[in-house]
Amino acid sequence: MEPVASGSPKPDPTPSSPSTSAPPPPSRYESQKRRDWNTFLQYLRNHKPPLTLARCSGAHVLEFLKYLDQFGKTKVHVSTCPFFGHPDPPSSCACPHVQAWGSLDALIGRLRAAYEENGGRPDSNPFAARAVRIYLREVKESQAKARGIPHEKKKRKRKPTVTTVRLDVDLASGIAGEGSNGVSPSASGAKLPLG
Ligand SMILES: [Zn+2]
Numbered sequence: 137m138e139p140v141a142s143g144s145p146k147p148d149p150t151p152s153s154p155s156t157s158a159p160p161p162p163s164r165y166e167s168q169k170r171r172d173w174n175t176f177l178q179y180l181r182n183h184k185p186p187l188t189l190a191r192c193s194g195a196h197v198l199e200f201l202k203y204l205d206q207f208g209k210t211k212v213h214v215s216t217c218p219f220f221g222h223p224d225p226p227s228s229c230a231c232p233h234v235q236a237w238g239s240l241d242a243l244i245g246r247l248r249a250a251y252e253e254n255g256g257r258p259d260s261n262p263f264a265a266r267a268v269r270i271y272l273r274e275v276k277e278s279q280a281k282a283r284g285i286p287h288e289k290k291k292r293k294r295k296p297t298v299t300t301v302r303l304d305v306d307l308a309s310g311i312a313g314e315g316s317n318g319v320s321p322s323a324s325g326a327k328l329p330l331g
Contacts, residue, residue: 165246172243173250176200189256194265197247201240201271208235213282223284237276244268 162170179200180187187196212234219225248263258264280286 169246169250172246173254176247179203192262194262194267197262197265197268198271201235204240205234208233210234210236212279215282220282221284237272237279240275241272244272
């Protein structure tokens, strides 16, 4: 099983055992994956010249990602826009909307899985192509620069410093989720083995 990189730590109530008679209803991820896969197959059918899955390469995947930009909802400023690099522009501008990097990244992850679930060989998986990885990284960096928003805004694991509790007791107990059991106030700085 491949761990999902940004998944929530919520435990799955239905562990996937190899042989269950009643399959669980598809999760949101699964149905989204199926939708994405159908979108991609549709794209191939409409491709000119016609393209089959077997002949699909990383370059075609990039084409597909660029094609999706027209449906994007994320404004990314061009470098000549006065708001380039402004996370919160004071007014609107004419810059185009594109697909946000995070959406593309998640999409590629789902399609990569779907490709292999539909019989594709891992070593010929176009969604795992090097060109696709490089493209995604470039999109990530350029969008972060243009929007002035670094993508690492998810709570980052900093150094495991045990902060001394300076909050009100009520508040502290309200948010104390983990590692707060039995911490004696003047213990020798309990270090959690994180990282
Ligand atoms: Zn702009």
